[in-house]
Structure formats: structure tokens, C-alpha cells
Amino acid sequence: MARIGIYGGSFNPVHLGHTSLAEAICQAGGVDEVWLMVSPLNPLKQQEQHDILPTPLRLLLAEKAVAGSSCLNVSDFETRLPIPSYSVVTLEELVKAFPQHTFLLIMGQDNWTNFHRWVRADDIRSRHDIIVYGRSDSHDPAQSKADVRIIRRDGTEEVLSDSHDFRLFDISSTEIRRAFQLHDLPFAAKWLHPEVFRYILENGLYRD
Secondary structure (H helix, E strand, C coil): EEEEEEEEEEECCCHHHHHHHHHHHCCCCCCCEEEECCCCCHHEEEEEECCCHHHHHHHHHHHHHHHHHHHHHHHCCHHHHCCCCCCHHHHHHHHCCHHHHCCEEEEHHHHHCCHHHHCHHHHHHHHCCCEEEEEECCCCCCEEEEEEEEECCCCEEEEEHCCCCCCCCCCCCHHHHHHHHCCCHHHHHHCHHHHHHHHHCCCCCCCC
16 A cells, blocks of 8 residues: 555646645655646636646646656546536545555645635545645745644644755746746756756647
């Protein structure tokens, strides 16, 4: 039985901040694997997501970003579920499909702060451990670290960042998309896996 961390997001595009954190969580022993769960494009909100790549492209870029990793995988599982996709439903379906595994949810501190507003949040908390990461106090963004802890179903907590070093990159997918639009290619290249950067560049993505 493997402990699988589910790290969901639009990954538009996936960047080193995503993959480095996921790798660190694996290396710290929080999970055996992390599945990057690429969220589907909601057809009801396309006007709000005009700059989001189609789901197959985001999946392809994510696959390129994790190539060669021993513990990171990309999953299209959620794209095959009804929209809108709720984490509680995704987790329930994962448990049915992979009963041999234990699933944990990975989220940022901002989502954890508002977790009580999630659909059936109590059901998730009672059935799954949750890994929460947030920015530690630092006056130097280049030295920014993440506070990472596991909040267990029984209410106990384990702080992973007490004994492991979690680098937290001060970057967002929005900034990377903007860099491509402004033709600031050195900035974009700094934060992307080389194969992800090359594919975006060669196919003219994020230029409009």
C-alpha cells in the first residue's frame, strides 16, 4: 500500500515551484508518491479562463515537467469526473479505483484557512490526512522556506519542515504567462523545466 499525495491545480503552466515542493514532500517521507492532479477546464467558466490552456496541453506539459522523477506522477483522473469537480468527490472516486492506496490531500495555507468552506470539508478531514504548506517568515524572498505539516485524521499534527528543508519559490503561473506575453523569455525559462519551456516556445503558447 502506497501513500499518495494528491496535489491538485490548473498547472497553467506547471513550474518549478510546484515540482520542487512535491519532490521535497516525497523526500521528507510525507508520502511515497505525489500525483499532480490536473483540474479540467470548466466549460461553464470559459469566459473567466480565457488564458488557460486546454486540458490535454496542460497534462502534456505536466508530464514533461515530471519526466525522470521517481516519485512524481501526473494524473488525468479528475478530468474524467463530472464538472464541477469537488475534492471530496475526487478522493472518493480515487479510493474506489485504487483501494490498495491511501490518499492524502496537499494544499497551500490559503486553501487551508478557507477549508471550512469547501464542499463536505468534514468528510475529507475525517477520512484523509492533509499536508499543508505555507511560507515561513523571511525578509529575503530568495531564502524563503515553506512550513510543511501533516494534519492527521485524528487531529494530531507532524511538522515535516522541522527536520527537512523545503524551498518555496516566489513565483506563480500568472507571472510566467505574463512573461511570455511580454517576451521576457529569460524570466520564463528560469522557472520552468527546460522541456516545458521549449514546448511552450516552439508552439507559441501564452502569446495572446
